[in-house]
Amino acid sequence: MNHDDAVGRRVYGTDHDDPNPFPRPGxxxxxLLGGPLDGQLLDVTDWMPEDLFTGxxxxxxxxxxxxxxxxxxxxREDDPFGPWVWGGDVP
Incomplete structure (x- = not known):
């Protein structure tokens, strides 16, 4: 997802009082689709490629x-570079 599409959406992991909880350029x-984090964005910039396929x-x-x-x-298997979908909750 590019920055222009993500502007104004909250990034997962930002603090509730963060003055800028939104995506950053670069x-x-x-x-994230479905479940308790629906609509948030997950920053995967520094992730290893294999982690991007496991979730x-x-x-x-x-x-x-x-x-x-x-x-x-x-x-999703049919769109490994697209949104991540919720698979359920885990304790």
Missing amino acids: RIYRE ALLITPLGMYGPGGRADYGP
Whole structure:
């Protein structure tokens, strides 16, 4: 996802009181679809290529398991470079 498409969208992991929780130029993001982090962007700029194909368990206070629980997000098989979809919550 390029910067122009992402402007105004919150980046996962930014603090709630961050004055600029939005995407920054020169960074690479994956949109998160579904689940507790729906609509947020994940900064994957410094990730290893193999990690981009496996996805991530992202900490979220909003999931089924409450604070400290994780949400499973990963690429779709038919679009490995597109948005990451929610696969469920994990304790």
